[in-house]
Amino acid sequence: MSVDTTKVAHSNGTAAAAAAPSTKIGQLGVWADERVGLASLAKKNIRKVFPDHWSFMLGEIALWSFVVLLITGIFLTLWFTPSMSEIVYEGSYDQLRGVYMTEAMASTLNISFDVRGGLLMRQMHHWAAMIFIGSMMVHLMRVYFTGAFRKPREINWVIGSLLLLIGTIEGFTGYSLPDDLLSGTGVRAADGFMKAAPIVGTWMSFFVFGGEFPGEIFIQRFYILHVLLLPGILLALIAAHMMLVMYHKHTQWPGPGRTNDNVVGYPLLPVYISKMGGFFFSVFGIIALMGGLLTINPMWKYGPYDPSKVTAGSQPDWYMGWPDGALRIIPGWESVIFGYTISWNILLPILILPIAFWALVTAMPFVEAAITGDKREHHLLQRPRNAPTRTALMVAFMTFYGLMWAAGGNDLIAIKFDSSINNITYFLRAAVFIGPVIAFIVTRRWCISLQRHDNEVLLHGRETGVVERSVDGGYSERHEALSADAAFTLTERDREDNLVLSDVEIAKLKGKDRRRAKRAAWWYGYNVQKPTPAELEAAQHHGHHDEIEGSDNAH
Ligand code: HEM
């Protein structure tokens, strides 16, 4: 009977009327929800909890600098002319007036000198691009060093590395648009790289440039890539990336009350929404300040592109620096196979090395899982010291990248330090191989020492620097016990000794199992395990005993 009453109440609309919002905004919300039905989705997500840590802002910097790129990019499209038709420049920049150039270059000069706020927007766009790619790389390192890429976040890592790849190509196509001498030199280099590809190289170059380089079409083509296709792909990938962050929930650092099964933090509304809003304006403000105060790409100084000219010291944007470095230090290897010349000196540093490097970075989560055999889900982050081999691997990668990058500026280093460019090149040729190995060994040992230090602090407390003399003449340093919270945080990590088999046990295994056990032993082998509860208790008991003894002595 009561069920019926409810039904009647509903059909009369009484219940709906009771729930109807009284404010205009509320009514608008109901109106919209009846048509698009997003309320249940919003209700579920709007109070979603996010943990807090400064390093979680790095992904946000990438996000907000991308938004700045979209806003400033749309402004630039209003005045930029993607055309390679030649015209005589008649704008207000004196030194180039009367010079032949493409409409692309003339319109970029126009944006810089004649459109109100144009130079600010150009410089903001270019600085935002630098910050976008830089923040992506630092974000990648944060995710890697803390182990946030482990199960179940591997796919988001792969999406991230696609973002890095496509973001870089997007930057290169933008850099090529103004068609000044510097950007043209970059495109000419790209033409050479394409032609170095065996068999399809020349065909590819003719396809991209619509005939012999530079042709009359590539600015239009790069423009479509730059303002439509690539931003579209980036947007879709960023949306997927964010949805997965929501779906997996964000990882958190260990600490009191935080476990692998919960998330401790602030809700999206109102705390995170406000923080994110404030952060967007901070990123926007800093980019606006940089765009207003710091010159970037003063293309008016270089003049229009001419295939017969190259300026000394021309450098690509920083993120293209490392393959350029590889190109500069590789010996001039070439071989002739079936009458075709294979230019290894270009093929290796530009086509093979970056793709291999990127593929390796993309595969890192899977490589680690294959080595360790770890199939558990991880929602608690690890301190870099607690994964010594992983941390050392990334530092080895960074060393390789940094040395290649330095090689990209070998001419500038030679000039600044007044040294021979040949000696710098010979040094770097060896250093790119030896440097990463040294970096790996040093970092791994360093992490292990830090782990030992943590255990020391856990078991015996912090060193206070206060030296005491006992009645019988002995000296000792007073140690201060850790707070319960700090001690809990230090112990909230996995023990890995169960994942590592002893040499005797490994010797009993065969084939695949043996290889896996060996890999895991190499990965975890020297790690210092956190103290067992029994060890902790014994140490506490010992400390307590000392203290009583000390106070007894003092009296
Ligand atoms: C357009 C570029 C990118 C944007 C806008 C972006 C944005 C974000 C944001 C806002 C978060 C949550 C906050 C944080 O942890 O920082 C996040 C998390 C994450 N990002 Fe990115 N990201 C980008 C590129 C990358 C790259 C290059 C990688 C790695 C190759 C990556 C892998 C991840 C992973 C695995 C998470 C989950 C981390 C966790 O839960 O701790 N992202 N990203």
Ligand code: HEM
């Ligand atoms: C990840 C996104 C992007 C990156 C990394 C990027 C990067 C760049 C760079 C480095 C330049 C050369 C700037 C200069 O002249 O100094 C450029 C130019 C340009 N970009 Fe972008 N851009 C991005 C997105 C966009 C979007 C979404 C649009 C438009 C919808 C756009 C429109 C333009 C235009 C019209 C130019 C030529 C004007 C000029 O060079 O002054 N960009 N871009």
